Amino acid sequence: MPAIKNDTPEVTVVLPYRNASTTLPRAIGSILNQSLSALELLLIDDKSSDNSPHICREYAATDSRIHLLDSPEPHGLVAALNHGISEARAPWIARMDADDISLPNRLQRQWIYMKEHRELQACGCGIEIIPDPDDPNARVAGGFLRYRDWLNELVEPEAIHRERFIESPIAHPTAFYSRAAIIKAGSYRDTPWAEDYDLWLRLLEGGTVIGKVPEILLHWSDPPNRLTRTAPRYHNHQFLAAKGHFLARLPGVGQKRLHICGAGPTGKRLARILRRLDIQTHAFHDVHPRRIGQTIQGAPVLPHDSFPPAGETVLLAAIGQPESRPPVRSLARSAGYVEGCDFFVIS
Numbered sequence: 001m002p003a004i005k006n007d008t009p010e011v012t013v014v015l016p017y018r019n020a021s022t023t024l025p026r027a028i029g030s031i032l033n034q035s036l037s038a039l040e041l042l043l044i045d046d047k048s049s050d051n052s053p054h055i056c057r058e059y060a061a062t063d064s065r066i067h068l069l070d071s072p073e074p075h076g077l078v079a080a081l082n083h084g085i086s087e088a089r090a091p092w093i094a095r096m097d098a099d100d101i102s103l104p105n106r107l108q109r110q111w112i113y114m115k116e117h118r119e120l121q122a123c124g125c126g127i128e129i130i131p132d133p134d135d136p137n138a139r140v141a142g143g144f145l146r147y148r149d150w151l152n153e154l155v156e157p158e159a160i161h162r163e164r165f166i167e168s169p170i171a172h173p174t175a176f177y178s179r180a181a182i183i184k185a186g187s188y189r190d191t192p193w194a195e196d197y198d199l200w201l202r203l204l205e206g207g208t209v210i211g212k213v214p215e216i217l218l219h220w221s222d223p224p225n226r227l228t229r230t231a232p233r234y235h236n237h238q239f240l241a242a243k244g245h246f247l248a249r250l251p252g253v254g255q256k257r258l259h260i261c262g263a264g265p266t267g268k269r270l271a272r273i274l275r276r277l278d279i280q281t282h283a284f285h286d287v288h289p290r291r292i293g294q295t296i297q298g299a300p301v302l303p304h305d306s307f308p309p310a311g312e313t314v315l316l317a318a319i320g321q322p323e324s325r326p327p328v329r330s331l332a333r334s335a336g337y338v339e340g341c342d343f344f345v346i347s
Helices: 024-032 052-060 077-087 106-116 142-153 157-162 179-184 195-205 236-247 265-276 322-334
Strands: 011-017 039-045 066-070 092-095 122-131 176-178 210-222 257-261 281-286 299-303 313-318 343-346
Touching (some): 011 024, 011 077, 024 039, 024 052, 039 052, 039 077, 066 077, 077 092, 077 179, 092 106, 106 122, 106 176, 142 210, 195 210, 195 236, 236 265, 236 343, 257 265, 265 281, 265 313, 313 322, 322 343
Parallel strands (some): 011 092, 039 066, 122 210, 281 299, 313 343
16 A cells, blocks of 8 residues: 655544553544544654554554654653654644544544634534443443543633633543643643643633534443553542642632532532642531531531622532532522632532
8 A cells, every 4th residue: 555645734643552462553544534634643652562563563564644653751651742842744733542443534624623613722523432342241330421421512712711610511532622722831730730721721721712522432441451441640549639729829819718509529629628728618518517617627507508798709519429510500609609610520
């Protein structure tokens, strides 16, 4: 098969891999078969010890759109991603993981979407989750399905900005962004929490507008050994640490009285995180009658419907159950709070 040539890519696909020989062929194939052909694919070896580099060399020999890179020291996903961004030739970068499948029109749809929405500098797309392909009995866990549903419903830039402290609003392998905007934001950082969530929160904090193509364009694999299940930085307590870190930087959070809606485990952990950042919680609110009247970390627990008038207070709703969010939002609105200004929902 003759090499396919492309000297002016519209999109650079950044695909780091480590020991992914069983899934790389389908991931690479899904990119090479895209309807948008004006692309380059950067395959970045992050210190593999299996047959993965050989597989990549075989693909590169047949398609000149593929470029092989080695992740620099220190190894790891952040270093590999930043190396790919630095080597990208296209103005737009698309992320891809070594165990996922991009549907044939994914890149074209995202590229067109960004051209049609000039105010955006990054976007994602809808996902479908596929269980471990090597296990015929594998099933997707309920929590992951709820996350999928929330992701696929979170489309408009205003909603992405508003709900950024609930979960990571863009599935990382669906990310499509301006290379210039990512470099300006400092690219990826090696933080205690997930590198992609850190990037989205920094971009949104800086005023970047992020949207989402309202179509399922990627099949997200869910094997038991994926990083989001095994690496400490992806554990729930680190996600909450990231939320606390960026909440503490919001105008008003450190200047106004802080009330936390929810005196359960999430609310208590969030209060401890903020206290370490020199932000004191003045009161908790809860629906549980046995909690009302208690004192937690020096702050009283008040009834859930006794919010102080808006103006001098910031409300953080630390709510684990999605069905509990609408009533709290309704109460906050009734008390004069504006979500995304002085009222934020945290999961």
